[in-house]
Amino acid sequence: MPTIPPAPPLPPISCFIKSNLIDQNNNSKFIANKVEFKVCLWAINDPELQRACFFARTCLDSSPKECSYMKVNPILQTGPTCGLCALSMLYCGYPTADELLQKAIKLKYSNNGEMFSANWLLQLLKDNLSTASVKLPERIRSYIYDGTLDSDFIKEKLRQHCMLLVPYDADKNHSPCMLNGHKAHWTLICGYLIDDSGDFHVFARHGKTKNLGLFSLKNLSDSNSNLTEFAQPEWHPNDIFLLPDGGIDGNLGLKCKSIVVEGLSNEIVKVV
Template sequence: MPSARPSLLAPPLSFCKPIRARKFGSLANQSLQAPVPPPPPLPPPPASAAAPPHVFGLEKSQLLREALEKAGPAPGSREDAKRLLKLHKDRFRSDLQWILFCADLPSLIQEGPQCGLVALWMAGTLLVPPSGIPLERLVHMAVEKGYTAQGEMFSVANMGRLAEEALGCQVELLRGGLGGPNKGRVLQHLVSGHPLLIPISYDEDFNHEPCRRKGHKAHWAVSTGVLLGVRGVPSPGYAEDPELPGLFHPVPSMPHQLPSLPEEGSLGAVYLLSKQGKSWHYQLWDYDQVQDSNLQLTDFSPSRAADGQEYVVPAGGVRAGLCGQALLLRPQDSSP
């Protein structure tokens, strides 16, 4: 007979030798009677620091800055002002001589409703040279202090507090508009090379100039220069521009007498050299036009009220927070 094939199954239990538990003292007896409790769970990992609040546009700002840097350096204030004078020469009175006082600012295009913080960042490059305070830090501080929800700034007073806290500069809050006695203070401030932060209504679709929209187009700008129309240029200390006869610049290496400021009501004799977060270039704005625009900031934009976004608006609304107000900023060690 053929031999039986070996089975792949284990032999029946009856053919196996019994296995006896070996005892290792009392511990073995205890282990057979009650299971050893499992080890305690590992402690949870330490909580990580809370992430900073997300603000619309911050993740794009660096990319945008890099793109602008690749496009070439920002035009200087003098060159850009001369470009505007040539482009709109019919707007400037031919019966006056013109003196341009200006300080250079870098440009930064805003993302989202960050116009005020972008304007403060630009001003900061003059107050905390050479590069000011990072925009991300300004936004984080403003959110942390409760001044803003997503970069908007509807309070000139809060903007002044933020400037003091972040830049360590002197801040003077002007109320009652840019006319009357405030006009002389503003012009002296700009002639001295210090920045002015001012809220206006801004029409980016029509002519990129201040307009009257009751605050529906509320926007911030920074002015760091002024173009003054005068009957006569004081001497010495000023040099006529070689390309534009009738335009004069203060000579940095020479002491110069300040010109007589245009009188109140002297139309078309004062222009603010300004920058804001929706343009790469400087703009020359008629002083009276800026003054009128600043005085009619009264209402919150209906489109913003209906967009479902959160905004920080002070008690009393846009009228209480922005209307007729501006900020004069100076380095901490300067005199008014």
């Protein structure tokens, strides 16, 4: 099983100036996420992008070779609704994650908001294209991609401004990790960045934070490929979760599965 090396340490404190800082028992806290950065100055006109690159420790001192992402409004999830929340973001918030949950329950895809089948999430996506409150382009095409995310195919789709719905194991800081599916989580991939070393990264939106995320495509790919086991969530010890036939590593599950969505009309931010 491939392993992901530990993340490098955060840049030194001199890399940024803390605004409205409170220090209580030596624990620094930010008010309203206001941070003035001394790094990633190439993205100074896009604070959200600058923040994403800073916390991913990517392109701190030099601009990327390529950088493009699609505007997506963040939506925070309630309960284990990460997949439905990511799908709602794709729909600009209409239908809501709760409305999608009611449909998923009726279709016996979910009990509590969980979504352990890429096929089920794709079916919800397609079922709601014609009923979404926000009119989406008729040219939208969506389908399952079964394979390694770190591929020329996926990189080209991202260059063509497609979005991806991707399941992966989420670490405590929401970055991809390798836990055999025990922390399975859905994210919406909305863009990409190629750093000055040629490494490919992807921009991510998901229901656990309002901040734009930036992940290594290789790490996300490895995490997506390691989804083999369901683990009962600690905070839902008595709830029953619906799994597809064959489990999360079966043909209807999550392992090596993602959803490609083509033809969206979101605003595109292209930095370089």
